[in-house]
Amino acid sequence: MYIELRFFASVREALGLAQERVELPDDVRTVGAVRDYLIARGGAWAETLAHGRALRMAFNHVMCAPETAIVEGGEVAFFPPVTGG
Template sequence: MPLQIRYFAWLKQRTGVAAEEIDLPAEIKDVAALKAWLGRRHPRFAEACAAGGIVRCAVNHDYVEDDRTLLPGDEVAFFPPVTGG
């Protein structure tokens, strides 16, 4: 399943990439599984996810929880808690 992945702020430094196009194995169906799968590519991303509560996820520009089911073509973004304003 083709997906667009994006990383922001210090998570981008952890992965070393701002964006990547991936082809997800069929057994990876939701955000939780995607995080685990990406963690194997980027050990320092896995570290951040393990720390708990500091990695937010958005799919197609909306905040989602870990149980969000992924669909082909989704744009999935990972980032730390926001600090604008």
């Protein structure tokens, strides 16, 4: 399955990448599994997307939980929590 990835703000800066199209293994079927798949790349990926870090995720422009199912051609986005003042 192919999906689009989008990275915003400090996540984009840390990875040096704003977007990417990836082909996922058959066992990657949720937003959380996409995160794990990217963490397994190691280096900046593992550090930036680590489970202990505050990180928001969205699927097809809707904020979501790690258990959210993904579909072919969908978009998964990662970004830091936003604060205002």
